[in-house]
Amino acid sequence: MDIQHLRTLFPITGERVFLNHAVTSPIPLPTYEAMQAYLEERLLQGNTSYDDEHNPLTEARERAAQLIGARPEEIAIVRNTSHGILLVAGGLEWRPGDNVVCAETEFPATVYPWRSLANRGVEVRIVPAKDYRVPLDGLREAIDNRTRVVSISFVEFFTGYRNDLAAIAQMTHEAGAYLCVDAIQGLGAIDLNVEETGIDFLSAGAFKWLLGPSGAGIFYCRQERLNDLDHAVLGYDGAQREPGDYFTLDLPWKQDASRFEEGVLAFGSVVGLAASLKLLLDVGVPSIQARVLELTGYLLEQLEGKQVEIITPHDHPGERSGIVSFIPQGQDPVELVERMGKENIIVSQRGPAVRVSPHFYNTFEEIDQVLEFIP
Ligand SMILES: Cc1ncc(COP(=O)(O)O)c(C=O)c1O
Known part of the structure; x- marks a missing residue:
């Protein structure tokens, strides 16, 4: 990986030390240029000139499919992560007494869509964390024969813990339930194959590790599960319409x-997502993952012996990701993040912790700049 060359695609590297991809990523230059070209066409031509051969929507679906080892027919482009999860929550047929299993360390987007089913008698079960991990035995205990969905993140937003999705898929399917994954904190940085893992549904907004804009995201629905989401709210573009036919009102889905x-x-945003996916695929997610884990591994190593409590589980690389969180001892996390910000080093504070989240184009020297603030 030619980091110096790749850094030229991220003009932000000349402006600031940006280690905050778990919040929002900078968009790379090719994405900016693609979006600018789209806006210019709208500005000067009104319409766009896309055809079937070159259509950013088709490209976004194809590239998203390639990224996660799915087929393009299994991908829909959605507004955000929540939209994809809501399609599953609204699409399944629920009966009073059904339950959904979530985890204590989840971001609210992974939990609220199921809570909205309370009026249909659906229970949400929250599995307590153990050592900042989502424990497999805790999940196993919570799942029973009324569990319809296990809803979990690929990577936990606060701890950076990477769930063992293959193991979770297995126990979920043994109970006859579906696995719905919120992948926004991992996809683009960590390799994921939905086919090998056995995921049923997945949703991820573009604006974090996928390096895309807000307003677009990826929703994956395993082909065999398509008709299980029969109750999803569908619109006119969900119908099998011939191009130009705006008159037939009883078309099949x-x-x-x-x-x-x-x-x-x-x-x-779709144009931007397609361009960012191209960049990620060109660089190669296995190489990106190796680099991200090296950077966060280095940070974890250097934090050992410093005045912090590391909360990111890091017994082995398989449970790690692009996120490292630690509670500073004797320093207020809000003030610490502010002090770093004044020096143009961008990280975030979540609760009592400081969260550092580098992507592949960051450098070890940039990690050292964070470390200088921690005694
Ligand atoms: C795990 C997780 N899910 C979802 C989101 C965002 O959801 P949405 O794309 O619906 O805004 C975030 C962060 O913003 C997150 O950390």
């Missing part, structure tokens, strides 16, 4: 996941 794209999307 599309037979692939694009049926969930209900109408016109935030197209500038």
Whole structure:
């Protein structure tokens, strides 16, 4: 990986030490240029000139499929992570007494869509964390024969803990339930293959590790599960319409996941998502993952012996990700993050912890700059 060359695609590297991809990422230059070209066309031509051969929406679906080892027909482009999870929550048929299993360390987006089913008698079970991990035995205990969905993050937003999705898929399927994954904190930085893992549904907004804009995201629905989401709210773009036919009002639904794209999307964001996915695929996610784990591994190593409590589980690389969180001892995390910000070093504070989240184009020297603030 030619880091010096890749850094030229991220002009932010000349402005600040940006280690905050768990919040929002900077968009790379090719993404900016693609979005700018789209806006210019809208500005000067009104319409866009996309055709079937070159259409950012098709490209975004194809590239997203390639990224996660799915088929393009299993991908819908959605507004954000929540939208994809809501498609599952709204799409399944629920009976009073059903339950959904979540974990204590989840970001609210992974939990609230299921809580909204309370009026249909659906219970949400929250599995307590253990040593900042989501314990497999805790999940196993919570799952029973009324569990319909296990809803969990690929990478936990606060701790950076990477769940063992293959093991979770296995126990979920043994109970006859679906695995729904919020992948926004991992996808783009950590390799994930939905086929090998056995995930049923996955959703991830573009604006974090996928290096894309807000307003677009990826929703994966395993082909065999498409008709299980029968109750999802579908719109006119979900119907099998011939191009130009705006007159037939009783068309059947599309037979692939694009049926969930209900109408016109935030197209500038779709253009950006397609461009960012291309960059990630060109660099290669296995190389990106290796680099991200090296950077966060180095940070963890250097934090040992410093005045911090590391809360990111790091017994082995398989449970790590692009996120490292630690509680500073004797320093207020808000003030610490502010002091770093004044020196143009961008990290975030979450609760009592400081969260550092580098992507592949960051350097060990940039990590050293963070370490200088911690005695
Ligand atoms: C785990 C997780 N899920 C979802 C989101 C965001 O959800 P959405 O894309 O719906 O805004 C975040 C952070 O913003 C997150 O950390």
